[in-house]
Amino acid sequence: MTKPEKHTIRAWTRLVRAHNMARGAIDQALKGAGLPPLEWYDILLELERAGRDGLRPFKLQRQLLLPQYAISRLLDRLADAGLIDCRSCNEDGRGQVAILTDEGKKMRARMWPVYGDAMQDAIGRHLSTQEAEQLGNLLENIAER
Amino acid sequence: MTKPEKHTIRAWTRLVRAHNMARGAIDQALKGAGLPPLEWYDILLELERAGRDGLRPFKLQRQLLLPQYAISRLLDRLADAGLIDCRSCNEDGRGQVAILTDEGKKMRARMWPVYGDAMQDAIGRHLSTQEAEQLGNLLENIAER
DNA sequence: GAAGATTGAGCACTCAATCTTC
DNA sequence: GAAGATTGAGTGCTCAATCTTC
Numbered sequence: 454m455t456k457p458e459k460h461t462i463r464a465w466t467r468l469v470r471a472h473n474m475a476r477g478a479i480d481q482a483l484k485g486a487g488l489p490p491l492e493w494y495d496i497l498l499e500l501e502r503a504g505r506d507g508l509r510p511f512k513l514q515r516q517l518l519l520p521q522y523a524i525s526r527l528l529d530r531l532a533d534a535g536l537i538d539c540r541s542c543n544e545d546g547r548g549q550v551a552i553l554t555d556e557g558k559k560m561r562a563r564m565w566p567v568y569g570d571a572m573q574d575a576i577g578r579h580l581s582t583q584e585a586e587q588l589g590n591l592l593e594n595i596a597e598r
Numbered sequence: 599m600t601k602p603e604k605h606t607i608r609a610w611t612r613l614v615r616a617h618n619m620a621r622g623a624i625d626q627a628l629k630g631a632g633l634p635p636l637e638w639y640d641i642l643l644e645l646e647r648a649g650r651d652g653l654r655p656f657k658l659q660r661q662l663l664l665p666q667y668a669i670s671r672l673l674d675r676l677a678d679a680g681l682i683d684c685r686s687c688n689e690d691g692r693g694q695v696a697i698l699t700d701e702g703k704k705m706r707a708r709m710w711p712v713y714g715d716a717m718q719d720a721i722g723r724h725l726s727t728q729e730a731e732q733l734g735n736l737l738e739n740i741a742e743r
Numbered sequence: 744g745a746a747g748a749t750t751g752a753g754c755a756c757t758c759a760a761t762c763t764t765c
Numbered sequence: 766g767a768a769g770a771t772t773g774a775g776t777g778c779t780c781a782a783t784c785t786t787c
Binding site for chain 1: 601605606609610621622740
């Protein structure tokens with residue numbers, strides 16, 4: 454075993470705790486405002502970026518680091534809520550395409566102020582601009598590919 | 599709304615991604631070795647630190663940032679697996695006390711090499727000692743109380 | 744009434760199996 | 766056979782209601 458050194462353990466422990474606290478605060482803010490959970494936001498954002506052509510589920514899967522079945526069930530609920538449109542793909546008979554509806558666009562727009570507020574309160578408030586930049590850089594080493 | 603600035607958004611996005619990737623790798627390593635999930639490790643560790651006196655569930659709740667019912671259900675499963683002993687508390691008739699069994703101690707000892715290995719691979723490998731220390735310090739600003 | 748803890752019911756997650764198309 | 770996607774069944778999470786003791 455390659456034993457992790459003290460500072461690695463401390464960094465990981467703090468990482469978990471910081472993530473839990475921020476995520477918990479954001480979840481609570483969204484729920485308190487009667488809005489959908491954060492996972493929905495991520496998908497809505499990706500689909501908005503993709504524009505009118507939409508996105509294939511397996512692209513979302515890679516972007517969001519979720520297993521295939523999770524995407525499948527999430528898209529189901531989003532379609533039930535009328536936030537996306539699911540069509541079968543022309544170029545590949547196996548595939549689907551998810552496209553954001555107008556309602557989906559509106560929902561993402563309604564979520565952002567609440568999400569952003571909570572993010573600022575949980576993260577931004579505690580860091581200077583320089584520290585936030587440093588943190589982003591350090592985490593990128595871990596999160597890249 | 600207090601809009602979060604660019605660097606805050608980037609830091610939070612990377613934080614989520616880094617956490618997901620590391621957590622996923624650790625989960626997979628434990629499962630691959632036929633061991634219990636990471637939540638169990640955290641509880642076993644707290645109970646080992648607490649020693650022969652054990653810990654009250656509501657203490658665990660605050661330490662691990664989990665809701666009460668989650669602790670209740672987790673302790674149920676740990677007791678079923680024979681890793682902890684649940685007794686009713688002498689000083690407070692409402693309360694319980696959870697105490698680590700010898701099997702629980704052994705299980706934690708078996709989990710650590712796998713956990714530590716995966717942690718080193720997911721986190722430590724990507725950071726110098728100094729960077730890990732820096733990361734821990736930055737995250738502490740977010741995670742403190 | 745508040746604090747510690749549990750529980751039934753509903754919902755979401757997870758795995759493995761499956762289906763269709765490539 | 767591999768890739769994209771779905772689904773049934775089992776398990777765990779979550780909420781609100783509940784119970785007991787303080």
